[in-house]
Amino acid sequence: MAQPRAPVxxxxxxxxxxxxxxxxxxxxxxxxxxxxxxxxxxxxxxxxALYRHFGGKQELLLAAVRDAIDQLAxxxxxxxxxxxxxxxxxxxxxxxxxxxxxxxxxxxxxxxPEVQHDLRGDLRAAVAPLRAAIGNSRPAPAxxxxxxxxxxxxxxxxxxxxxSVGLESGRVRVRLVEAASALCRSVxxxxxxxxxxxxxxxxxxxxxxxxxxxxxxxxxxxxxTAAMRLFGExxxxxxxxxxxxxxxxxxxxxxxxxxxxxxAILATALNRCLEAMxxxxxxxxxxxxxxxQALQLILSACVRSSLEHGEAIGAxxxxxxxxxxxxxxxxxxMQHDYLTEWSALLMRLRPELSEPEARVLVxxxxxxxxxxxxxxxxxxxxxxxxxLVALGEAVLGLxx
Numbered sequence: 053m054a055q056p057r058a059p060v061x062x063x064x065x066x067x068x069x070x071x072x073x074x075x076x077x078x079x080x081x082x083x084x085x086x087x088x089x090x091x092x093x094x095x096x097x098x099x100x101a102l103y104r105h106f107g108g109k110q111e112l113l114l115a116a117v118r119d120a121i122d123q124l125a126x127x128x129x130x131x132x133x134x135x136x137x138x139x140x141x142x143x144x145x146x147x148x149x150x151x152x153x154x155x156x157x158x159x160x161x162x163x164x165p166e167v168q169h170d171l172r173g174d175l176r177a178a179v180a181p182l183r184a185a186i187g188n189s190r191p192a193p194a195x196x197x198x199x200x201x202x203x204x205x206x207x208x209x210x211x212x213x214x215x216s217v218g219l220e221s222g223r224v225r226v227r228l229v230e231a232a233s234a235l236c237r238s239v240x241x242x243x244x245x246x247x248x249x250x251x252x253x254x255x256x257x258x259x260x261x262x263x264x265x266x267x268x269x270x271x272x273x274x275x276x277t278a279a280m281r282l283f284g285e286x287x288x289x290x291x292x293x294x295x296x297x298x299x300x301x302x303x304x305x306x307x308x309x310x311x312x313x314x315x316a317i318l319a320t321a322l323n324r325c326l327e328a329m330x331x332x333x334x335x336x337x338x339x340x341x342x343x344x345q346a347l348q349l350i351l352s353a354c355v356r357s358s359l360e361h362g363e364a365i366g367a368x369x370x371x372x373x374x375x376x377x378x379x380x381x382x383x384x385x386m387q388h389d390y391l392t393e394w395s396a397l398l399m400r401l402r403p404e405l406s407e408p409e410a411r412v413l414v415x416x417x418x419x420x421x422x423x424x425x426x427x428x429x430x431x432x433x434x435x436x437x438x439x440l441v442a443l444g445e446a447v448l449g450l451x452x
Contacts, residue, residue: 116159275307288318
């Protein structure tokens, strides 16, 4: 006679398992590309079991963001107030939980505005001790300058969620902590450092938050311009083709004469963005006398283009998962080639770095630039162009 099977007991931490799995899925694929069934499969439970814990995907996102902020608070509100120890603990957290920074940097926008407001308040409270430690490390800093450095430091650690470089986690942590420490103690911030000779910021400077809404005469270009503005403001998945057409002044089927669908618009814009960035690299090699000047020229060009075309580059960082597989692979190749030029130059200047370590620092630099541009009160700083260049130099370890 067969023995009756013992009842399967639900793990006590099942809810936390679900939140952790959801955070991982949101980081890898983006909120809109993850289904509740994907999360259930990752945990090894049925959809019905998942819904016993959470009423829907947005509720899960809220729980995941809160969990990330709670873990950050636990690190920052320990008895230790020494900046170096706080940065080291931040490194341990974000290398172990690379999804944490992506959740508050990228995925938070998918929650209702009032919820976003409350969570951002919770995030500021969570990092208040780190902010104080950064301020104490500098002579008589202005409040707004401490804010700049705080969010730059958080962006360095958040950068672990945007890439996978195949580097042992301890070495990733060491390089990130070094970069964050260099930011906090950089003698160039705050200030008004100038770009290298031959490079000057163009139009679209840091203070023009209230930019106009001019459109090109070409209908195709008008569609691209309007779409990237909308994608940057609201996210790719939240924008429909009809809205793009209305913003571009084009209605009906004529919109589809130029692009077969929304994904084609995004792919075209991102390809153009990367081609322009590679053109800047080529120009830097032509103009530079040595690797140091070449990397400074490329960094300055990156900051300039980010200030002028933040929507397109922001989409590059946040919306790649929304593309068709073939488009995504092609753009990944271009992105890899672009970052390889940065990394190769950096290794010539810092021969102690391996190629994966150089990539960690290059990714951190990109994340700092684009994270700060998403914060309106920082974007309006009159000298932000020069400050972003100096922050990038600090992260890369140039001039140290």
